[in-house]
Amino acid sequence: MADKERAVLAAILRRLPETVSPDQLTFLGLIGAAGAAAGFVASRWSNWFLILAAFGVLANWLGDALSKELSSRLDIERSRYGYFIDHSTDLIAQTLVIVGLGLSPYFTIGSALLVLSLYLLVNSYAYLCVVTQGGRRAEYSDAGTTFIRLLVVGWTLIAAWAGPGIAREQFYSFAVLDIFVVSASLCVFVGFLFAVRSDLAHIRLQEIGEAESRGDMSGAGGRASPKKPARGEKSGVTRRESDPWRD
Template sequence: MNKDHQAVRVNDSFTRGLEKKWLPRMANATPEWITPDHMTLIGIFAAFVVAAGFLLTVYSPWWLLLSNIGLVLHWYGDSLDGTLARVRKCERERYGYFVDHVCDIGTVVLIAIAMGASPLMQMEIALFVAVGYSMMNVYVHIVAYTRQKFLLSHGKIGPTEFRIILILINFVIILWNPVLFTWNDEMFRVLDTAGIAIAVLLFSAFIYKSITGAIHLNDLDTGKKE
């Protein structure tokens, strides 16, 4: 990012305290031959593991356990690539920012398509969630540029919490996945219903934060606020 637009990382997620305590320790315990780029590759590999788990549910819902393993592995790689670089003082700011967020959006699209292609979720709903997540992602980068704040969480929910929620939903689906309701002759099961709820929250958050953010920036630019 441009030096004039350095953004301060803001994280108020539920898991912030635990991650702040344990991620540096995990980075210090990582063998020297493992680099931040290796961690990024682990995260990319894990995204394909998650996607494979969803696609394989055509044979059995127990394949969701593979997706859950992939989600844990993705947290490990995605959380530790930047932490490892900071601990070892080998940060490449622009490169890291670019690669991290390209991989993030690629991961979301890949997993959404896999979920939609599985028998567990309708493709339209999966893509609805992906679009909502992408809109919030764009909002984060706009705020980073205009207000120098890089928002890692919203309402106590960050990427780690999203993974935990998906892991819990997967466990529920393995044991219990009835049709919860029907609409226009379409059957909506657990993942469909959860996807609709998450997508609505993402779109609502984007609209609310965009409006309030615009009002705040207008006040700043017109001198109404310091």
């Protein structure tokens, strides 16, 4: 769906006034998340508030995605500042949406907190990859956020059709919804473990290759040892500051 999403965003950007800034769009996304949370909580009194929740999720997606696209087009990604504000607001927004869903009559708070913990787990891993791999796996974060939005909107439509009883179905003493969410979460967690294993092996091989290219391999167990300069000779190693947030 990435290509279609970019096409939609490009069409919207062409129609945006030039006075609109990325920060304003980021704020729109945060307001949308708050509106979605309020809609879910208010659906305890009327099913019609699910419309507010759905539009809130849509506003959150538009504000978040458009702010990144606009920054890229204007060449003002602002490196660390842009990275910080984009992802911190993502964390706040998705926490609001997921907890709001858990406080609605169409979900359970236990399942909502489990989904939130998995979302935070994947995002934490994405941020770790930004530091260790220069942002090569930063797409984990955006993919996870988009997936959460799709799940929330899809569940909102199902809930509007099925009614609050969808969260009350019981299997023995457990809610059927909780059983399904726990099972799906276990599958996601196992996949996450395989991803960690794969990335760990990749990083290890990359470090060994870099050490071999510098001629720093000691030959003892594949461990790299620092190369000492001769007496009176200055070390040729210079420290270079990297900016992993650039990606």
